[in-house]
Amino acid sequence: MTTLQRKEVNPIAHLSPEDIEQIGRELDAIRDEFLAVRGEKDAKYIRRMIAVQRRLEVGSRAVLLFSVFPPAWILGTIGLSISKILENMEIGHNILHGQYDFMRDPKIHSTTWEWDFAAPAEQWKHSHNELHHKYTNVIGRDNDLGYGIMRVDEQQKWAPAHLGQPLYNFVNACLFEYGIAAYDLELGRNLSSKRRRNNPDFRARLRQVGRKIRNQMLKDYVAHPALSVPVGLAFGNPFGAFLGTLGANVVANVVRNLWSHSVIMCGHFPNGVETFERTSITGETRGEWYLRQMLGSANISGSKLMHIMTGNLSHQIEHHLFPDLPASRYAEIAPKVRALFEKYELKYVTGPFVVQVASAWAKVFRLAFPNRKPARPIDHAVPPRKPAEVAA
């Protein structure tokens, strides 16, 4: 991908400004249609999902009390991994988007929810809901593009350090929850100078993350392993029991990290996804914002189970268009959105999970090296153009 405005083949050249505003109106109509039916079905869905996840978690942790026995360890670890994935993706991410705020249930509300993840919900909501969803794929504004450690767009300047980015990406995938916590803290920027380091607001947020990580670690790596010690004692292997449960928690957290990292990579990095220039969004209209979300996201095709396990981020395009509609509706919304893409001859980027992950990784490898052709230099004589004006 490269910034849309500098592309040789412009994917929106055929759209007039009126077309773009019409796309916006048609998407607004889809939104209204689903707002009107939002209600009991969605409330039941999220409550049932929470109940299923909590039962699965308690059940898996109960099985892991017997972690000295290999079959129990395997079963418990699988269950706990699935439970953590559901908790983060279909439940946590979507509730924190305010998708279920309409229920006015203080227990299931974006202002009160906390999740099983290193990044405190409050900080994540700022960097994700406010920044990433507003400035999606705008180079220099959307830090999700490479998370500040990678080069994922030809237009981003290459440096020798980028040679290591496949390794960074893998390490980030394994430790994803801490990566996101560091990202929310903007660690790179905030540790860079003494003034920033000593900023009281930054220090408060740092303490908040510290507390969250401490509690998370004590839970997964101390309290639950300790609970399986009595069973271990009964069978003469207390250390094995402690280490077994500790290992199960480590595996479950890493599985969840790898899975969520992969799903999120599929959202914006695969081939065919567009990026945008910083100047292109000044004075952006609602239609143009919608168009940027349409071109800047990619879906994952798959079964219903795949959609649930990705927290419906497999419908990344629909999610970016309507981030506060209940995610379980995206499957119903998708055909209407797709029809709109076809009507306006736009590319609806989607593909199976494996293909999309491979495509994203291929880009990480490719862009570890400098561009083969030098990127077209920005001609400052030409004023920056908005998507709508590109067509003219």
Added chain:
Amino acid sequence: MAVTRTLRDGAWRVVELITTPVVPADYLDVIAPLRNPTVLRARIDAVRPETDNAVTLELRPGRGWEPHQPGQYIRLGVDVDGVRLWRAYSVSSAADRSDGRFTVTVNAVENGTVSSYLLKNARKGMLVHLDLPTGDFLLPESRPAKALFVTAGSGITPVMGMLRSALHELDDVIVVHSARTAADVVFGAELRDLAAQGRIRLIERHTRSDGRLKPAELADLVPDLFERETWACGPGDLLDDLQEHWADAGAAERLHVERFRPTVLVAGDGGTVTFEKSGQVVEAPGGTSILAAGEAAGQLMPSGCRMGICYKCVLPMREGIVRDMRDGTITTASEVDGDKILIQTCISAAAGPCRLDA
């Protein structure tokens, strides 16, 4: 014992650690929602139709419930089409029931989302949220020698709670009740039965045939009107008339009223309400309370009685102008003066742009 206490606290901290980042009760909620000590809920144990337009719900409250005083109301949180809506309902059962249950009687209100939902959908086993009983529409400890109850429509519910609890301590009771027709009288059979036994004097007024009750007519029906301690509950205009009548007679302190909902006197001009902490911006029309407008936009707001009496919904207004929907009083706040005026959001409508510290 300090030691057991320390041990118990320590054990509880371990349990909390095991369930972090949520609290242990969140897991308990999955299997035993009535056991949660921090969220008060009740299960509907029985549903009894009273009239075509009224239904009595027998509720079994969960942990944390405290028994009510006769005449008090509770707030019921009901999920209607997935959205939790809160409404105040008077307790209609006798106080201190040995089985710990209580009843509320819901009358269908015109265009009433919650009341019509409950009338149609309330079933045994359904879970509702609630608040502790509150309200000062009460009988005094020393029971009055002569009592008069003036009620209309659903206004009979708190009075029924009083009669069921304390009738045996009252010697001279008159109930003047208005309803559209004889069949619309909620608790009609029970009231007529009490009258037949001579325990109360019941005066039914059927407004469809006889028209609305005028306070002046009361003197004919009840000759010793102002000698009686009087409790009145019903529509706002009836209560207004009664209050005026009692005030004119210099007996205002003998009249106790319970209002169910604020009367909108003047539709304001409305305005943009900004919730500064959440960043939520809401266009609030003049006829809508700031509470309702905020909630409709997804702002999580403190709320209480929704009728302007409990002050649970107050939020500090830093700048702006609001109109009290009950009486039209204008309240202003100015940022320059460093104001943080607490306004009752449930009965305040925007009368211009407002910024709330919430």
